[in-house]
Amino acid sequence: MKEHINLFRLFSGAAVLLCTLLLSACAWFQTVDNNDLTIPDMISYFKTKGVDIQSISLIRRDVVHADDAVSIMIADREIGIYKFNKKLKRERDKIEKAELEGFIYLVGDKKPVIINGSFLLVGYDTNPQEKQIVEVFKSFK
Secondary structure, three states: HHHHHHHHHHHHHHHHHHHHHHHHHHHHHHOOOOOOOHHHHHHHHHHHOOOOOEEEEOOOOOOOOEEEEEEEEOOEEEEEEEEEEOOOHHHHHHHHHHHOEEEEEEEEEEEEOOOOOOEEEEEEOOOOOOHHHHHHHHHOO
């Protein structure tokens, strides 16, 4: 009888550990689903969060195989925002690779990137308002 109680405790402990690991894994792999949002939505969000956008320019989206792209001027520095349509395999693969590697190549230069769901941010790392830009970008959902 004592052996049954010890086995029960062992399996109970293992079950609790397994559940904890599964819940942790779910939190780790949670992704933002903002594929239905647009770059104008992102720009509006930046403005509501107090980021002073001096200008907005369309840029070539095909350079990184994105669905849409803009350059925004913040603190006299350009920042690129690319929107990928994750329903399209080519675009999904491209943004997932960039997220995994943490960079993309633009005109032969290796550039660090931050990914938030279907959006890619580049050029933030040389901006004097980097901290605010990254915080607002990451909170966009």
